[in-house]
Amino acid sequence: MFTSLSLRFRIFLLFAGVTAGSILVVGFSLYFGFLRTTETSPASGFVFAAILSGFGLLAISAGVWLLFDENVAKPIEHMASAMRTRIHANTDAPFDLDQARYLGDLAPALRAVSGRLSEVSEDADQLVAEETSRLTAERAHLALLLTEIPVAIVLVSPANRIMLYDGQAADVLGQVQVPRLSASIFDYFEEADLTSGLEQLDEARQEVEASVRGTRGNLKFRLRLKKLSAATGYMILIDGTDASIAPDAARPLIYDFDLSARETEREIENIPLKDISFVVFDTETTGLMPNKDEIVQIGAVRVVNGRIVEGETLDQLVNPGRPIPPASTKVHGVSDDMVADAPGAEQAVSLFHDFARDAVIVAHNAPFDMAFLRRHGRLSGLAWEHPILDTVLLSAVVFGTGEDHSLDGLCDRLGVEIPDNLRHTALGDARATAEALCKLLPVLISLGFETFGQVVQQTRRHGRLLKDLN
Known part of the structure; x- marks a missing residue:
């Protein structure tokens, strides 16, 4: 009444x-x-x-x-x-x-x-979808043309950040460490060798050959360095006759040309959220005690310029060196047979450490997962100095402390669907968390929290949530 x-x-x-x-x-x-x-x-x-x-x-x-x-x-x-x-x-x-x-x-x-806004947005989305379809077709056509070119291609920004690579280049870079968009090219090739070759490029010489060493192992590469006439940065070409290239490698393109204008020499606190590279990850374990239990699976995806980079994922089974409890297998589906030939925790954690280089690490209830990584990092001499964001705390900043901040609750509010067959798998939960992050970033910016430092300052107000969860 x-x-x-x-x-x-x-x-x-x-x-x-x-x-x-x-x-x-x-x-x-x-x-x-x-x-x-x-x-x-x-x-x-x-x-x-x-x-x-x-x-x-x-x-x-x-x-x-x-x-x-x-x-x-x-x-x-x-x-x-x-x-x-x-x-x-x-x-x-x-x-x-x-x-x-x-x-x-x-x-x-x-x-x-x-x-009404949704109706207007749907009309706009239809136009965007049509244009995206056209661009996707052009991209597929470009990738098809690249299959006829017997070289691996890497485009590098003026700040020496990778802004495009193809499948064959991924094979080459992967011999040194995991290929990553926005990563420094000097993570893969010795800086002194590559810089020496780049110094030979000038108005008269638009292309030079250079012999460079990889940053790991005793690998050596014969590269062609080429200035870009219509854009800033330079191109690295690796001849298909090089034994390091698989001749039948797939040629998907991984790129983000916005990286060409990005500033990188800034303190992380002052970097805008839209300019940050994130690695979103999740682990599956033998139990819920980080000081006693072990990792059985690590899943991770990369987010650059506010979008998930398709093709840059990590889905690694891990041999825990002990039987996996049946109750845990019932949750995540990882059995003893699946991890019998998988690498141990130290090797898998080292692989993830490479994958997350120069990125902000993101997880849902990060203290739990990071406890496993830090324990094995100490054993293998890895320093986890990455900045960390927790989507539990980001959810509290955006929606307030009174809401459900579980991964399912957050995804429900944001319209992120987690397929039943992927829930409680490391890569499935990492992917869902990454999609939630991509939706949270513009909301955080609209609230006036535009830089990493501003967001971290807000999350500190809700640290009690993580204590209660753990």
Whole structure:
């Protein structure tokens, strides 16, 4: 019945009730104080009335605050986060109309506005989808043409960051360490050798040959270095006759040309979120005790410029050196037979360490997973100095502490679907976390948290959440 009244009339009734309650409290307090004066002094009666009035008014204030918090503040926060998520994360975050039932027409009006925005967005998405389809076809055609070119190709930005490589180049780079978009080219080729070759490029010499060493092992490569005439940066070509190249290697293109204009020499705290490379990972283990249990699987994906880089994933089974408990296998599906020939934890953790080089590490409940990595890092001499973000805390920053911050709860709010067959697998959960991260980043920016340092400062306010989880 109360919800059928207008919002303004309900507010009037609330304040009228507060006024009436306050008058009654003061009146009863004065009455009982007067009765007390017959037994003691008048001053004692007035003091008693004042104390009684104070407690009564405090009780009324607490009651009004609880009503406002439950029926006004929380619903407004919920609708604000849902609206922001719909707009910036491009998802249908639900409006809880029952929770906002005392706010009049506000929730239905916001839902109507959001619906209209969704219609406009769908029209725009249709145009984008058509253009994306055309670009995808052009990309496939380009990749087909590259199969006829017997060289591996790497495009490098002026800051010596990899901004494109093909499948054959991935084979070459992979002999040194995991190929990664936005990684420094000097992670793969000795800086002195490559720089010496680059110094020979000038107006007269647009292309030179250089013999360079790999940064690991005793590998040597014969490279052709070529200046880009229509763009900044340079190209590295590796001849297909080189024994290091598989002649029938697939030729997918991994690229991001926005890297050509990116600044890299800045403190991590001052780098905009959109310019950061992230590695999102998850582990599956023999149990829930990081000091005793072992890793059985590591999954990771890379996020560059706010999007998942298809093709740059890590899906590594790990031999824990002990039987996997049947209860754990029932959760993640990894059995003893599956890991019998897999590398041990130290080798697998070292592989992930390479994969995450120069990136911000992201995980859901990161302290749990990082505890395993740090333990094995100490054993193999690896230093985990990567900056870390936790999507549990990012969820709290965006949606408030009152929401469900489990991975399933976060994905539900953001419209991220986790296929049943991939849930509780390392790569499946890492992929879902990465998709959630990509949706959270624009929402964080819209809240005014544009740099890594600003986001970390906000997450520190919610550190208690992780303590409760662990």
